[in-house]
Amino acid sequence: MRNIFIILSVVLLTGCSKGINKILKSPDPEYKLRMAEKYYVKKQYNKAQVLYEDIMPFYKTRPEFSDIYYKYAYCAYNQEDYLNAENLFKSFLEIFPTNARAEEVDYMRAYSFYKQSPKPELDQTNTVKAMGMMQTFINTHPGSPRNEEAYRIIDECRHKLEVKDYKKSQLYYDMGQFRAAGVAFTELLESFPESALADTYKLMAIKAWYRFAEMSIEDKKIERYEKVITEFNEFIDRFPDSKLRKDAESYKTLSQNNIKRLNNEQIKTSA
Known part of the structure; x- marks a missing residue:
């Protein structure tokens, strides 16, 4: 200090x-x-x-x-010297743990991490810390009137993390790294299952795996088109009423047709 x-x-x-x-x-x-x-x-x-x-x-x-x-x-x-502010708020709590202002200062320590949270494209270490500190504050002060704002900040930070992961996933797709995109969109959905864009993430995974199958060597294409169909079935199970269902079905149909064509070619080759 x-x-x-x-x-x-x-x-x-x-x-x-x-x-x-x-x-x-x-x-x-x-x-x-x-x-x-x-x-x-x-x-x-x-x-x-x-x-x-x-x-x-x-x-x-x-x-x-x-x-x-x-x-x-x-x-x-x-x-706006939030790094030093966080350290000083922390020290205040260590020096004056029973002070009447301790709850306020505890919240401000967490809020200082939130103020250091950068835009989604950058490292989100402070965003994750802010979420953890806000949750700790809620747990430590269950009756605090500041908890409503703390929950709002947690949601905001969580959305920022979602945006960061989405942009990473979309970048893989735009760069033609379709296997990485398929994995990334699947992980994105697993991390944010309640997102309003959950069905979009699943559709993007389907599209990525389809493009990956298209670009695969002949010996691998059938099993990878089959994966697209499996992804579609998971889409229907999870989002039966999604407005994106028709788009998802188009990739299932394309995959089925490609599997049928590849099987016919194999039969002709072996005949």
């Missing part, structure tokens, strides 16, 4: 005005605290953060310390 303070001090002091430097030179910690509070109220969080950090050693054993640390963490958060 001390390393965090040192780093923040160097960065923040560099950007401070002469006025802040003058306040920092004051030997009066109570004056510094009053000025920090004024900056905080004015939402000048960079200045407030420098002053809070400077007076922490003096207030560490005093009743004001928890409030100072609380606002210090929010200074990082309000400057």
